[in-house]
Amino acid sequence: MAMRGLSWADRRRAIVLLILAAIGLSLLFFTYHTAFYRAPSCTDGIQNQGEAGIDCGGPCQYLCSTHVQPPTAQFVRPLANGGNRTDIIAYIDNPNPAAAAAGATYSVQLYGTDGALLAQKSGTVDLPPHSTVPVFMPNFYNGAGQAANAFITFDQASLKWFLSTTSPQTLPVSNIQVAASTSTPNVTATITNPTALPFYNVRVVVVVLGASSSSNNVIAASQTVVPSIPAQGTAPLTFTWSVPFAGTPVREEIFPIVPLAHP
Structure with a gap:
């Protein structure tokens, strides 16, 4: 043992120093852990804590997009409404029986008979589980171009799917x-x-x-x-x-x- 040649006072001093060093290291580790360690969460941008994907599935409230079907459009129709005004109406289907998305961002593009883009606007819509919801955009376009076709696309990043089997309150x-x-x-x-x-x-x-x-x-x-x-x-x-x-x-x-x- 390295301490055998030391006097009792020196050994006691060494033991005290070792104890103080251990306490110091413990305090240093605790400070580092408190300052820099972040417990796994559903918003840390890392796939951890049993998640099925990054911040989705497992213990997280939101589902992974790979586990749900995307919304689809039954139709998107331009409607003449007097003068040069054109409205847009669309029916959007959410085929998922147990998944919903709130505030899904969409973009509608309106094209003329010559294929030129006449107007493009965006909005948001809620998608209850297993539902068909309307998207109505009044006065979408007001111009001399003759509207022919309209299309709708969804911003995939805005589709935050969560587990749900109930629809909003029905108002007959x-x-x-x-x-x-x-x-x-x-x-x-x-x-x-x-x-x-x-x-x-x-x-x-x-x-x-x-x-x-x-x-x-x-x-x-x-x-x-x-x-x-x-x-x-x-x-x-x-x-x-x-x-x-x-x-x-x-x-x-x-x-x-x-x-x-x-x-």
């Missing part, structure tokens, strides 16, 4: 009446709030379909915002157009847009 719509034979047609209806809490500023989209074998024969679309719907009460809905319908309406589909609860 009844008493749908259509006045289509005038130069300024309208649709009226009643929306019901079956819950014990009021709803405020509810956006509602109506899609009017014409007589055709095609499932996307949309002849008109519009939206309104209901300022308030009392608890267990009702509110009137009115949708108006300044030009006649482009065909004979045979069916109306009305979509109350209720925000999707998300992590």
